[in-house]
Amino acid sequence: MRYLSWLFSVFLHLTVVLGGILLSNLEMRKIRLDIPVYEFEMLDPGLAGPAAKPDAAPGWEGPGQPGQPDTPQPPGPKEAEKIPQPPKPDEAAAKAQQEAAKKAAEDAAKKAAADEAARKVAAEKAASEKAATEKAQAEKAAREKAAADEAARIAAEKAAREKAAKEAADKAAAEKAAKEKAEKEAAEKAAKDKAAKEAADKAAKDKAAKDAADKAAKDAADKAAAEKAAKDKAAKDAADRAARERQDVLNQALKDAKSKTGSGSNTVAQELEKLRRQAGQGGGGGGGGGTAGGGTGTSEAVYGGIVEKLIKQNWRFPQFTNLKLVCVVELQIDRDGRIQSVRLVSSSGRTDFDNSALRAVQDTENLPKPPSANLGKLELTFNSQEKR
Numbered sequence: 001m002r003y004l005s006w007l008f009s010v011f012l013h014l015t016v017v018l019g020g021i022l023l024s025n026l027e028m029r030k031i032r033l034d035i036p037v038y039e040f041e042m043l044d045p046g047l048a049g050p051a052a053k054p055d056a057a058p059g060w061e062g063p064g065q066p067g068q069p070d071t072p073q074p075p076g077p078k079e080a081e082k083i084p085q086p087p088k089p090d091e092a093a094a095k096a097q098q099e100a101a102k103k104a105a106e107d108a109a110k111k112a113a114a115d116e117a118a119r120k121v122a123a124e125k126a127a128s129e130k131a132a133t134e135k136a137q138a139e140k141a142a143r144e145k146a147a148a149d150e151a152a153r154i155a156a157e158k159a160a161r162e163k164a165a166k167e168a169a170d171k172a173a174a175e176k177a178a179k180e181k182a183e184k185e186a187a188e189k190a191a192k193d194k195a196a197k198e199a200a201d202k203a204a205k206d207k208a209a210k211d212a213a214d215k216a217a218k219d220a221a222d223k224a225a226a227e228k229a230a231k232d233k234a235a236k237d238a239a240d241r242a243a244r245e246r247q248d249v250l251n252q253a254l255k256d257a258k259s260k261t262g263s264g265s266n267t268v269a270q271e272l273e274k275l276r277r278q279a280g281q282g283g284g285g286g287g288g289g290g291t292a293g294g295g296t297g298t299s300e301a302v303y304g305g306i307v308e309k310l311i312k313q314n315w316r317f318p319q320f321t322n323l324k325l326v327c328v329v330e331l332q333i334d335r336d337g338r339i340q341s342v343r344l345v346s347s348s349g350r351t352d353f354d355n356s357a358l359r360a361v362q363d364t365e366n367l368p369k370p371p372s373a374n375l376g377k378l379e380l381t382f383n384s385q386e387k388r
Contacts, residue, residue, distance in 0.1 A: 013121065016121070019113065020113040023109050312380075315357065317356040327353060329358060330379050333378065336369055338367070344358060361380075
């Protein structure tokens, strides 16, 4: 834009200069009327010169300006005939006057052209300065408007970004809250389901444990009842077997006593009947001592044989024909026939044999009551070669 203004200014200056040159080369035209008194010199219309109006060029003074008397107009043809013609002036003076007028007109034209050029230059400079000022103001206003628009755009973009960021943050917060709520609900549901499952499993486990406990208790009760029945039956069978064995022992003892003392001995028969009754009562009935004299010794011998038979039937040790082992044990018996103690009096030299004899005494549960209160100690001999 500044470049175009400079070109326009150069063009105006060239135009003014060319105009001045053209004005300076104009020729004055003389118009002669048929009136001998006046001569007029006229320039082309629109150009400055001596015949121009007083306001055509600045600094003109003379007739025609405001406040000056009007210049009298030349008379027309008819009037000119009536006016007497003045005497014809001198040609040299007239020529000099014409040259002076021409020179004055040329100077005035040059001055007017120069003034007009200066005025135009000043006007152009003022216009250029005004245009430059307006352009600067317009450019400043444009820059300010552009800056304001840019600031508004930046502010709008910032506001849009902040709004978008806020919306994104709100959306993210809402999504996070929704996700946390969903996770919490899922966790609570999972916890409830797990608790319900655990409760159901515990109930099933408790029921199974209760059923198993009930079954185990029933089985245990059935087993205990069966074991008790078996034990009672075994005890009854053992008692019956022991009673039969005792009866056999008593019968054998009775037979042995009769063969030693004779069948007519009343004392032996009475003692054996007493022992038989005791054996028939399981070793717990009867009692009391025998009669005096030889009857007491016989009853003790019979009782000793009965005790030996009962104990040795519980003796568990192999019978040896080529090895003779003998041991003697002593046992203390109370008045009810209970074994109080047992000890080894004479050892066989083998611990296992001696222990088998002691174990036979310990395994004997019941003994008949002794026939005499003084019969509290008995000695039994165990021989590996004796027949059992």
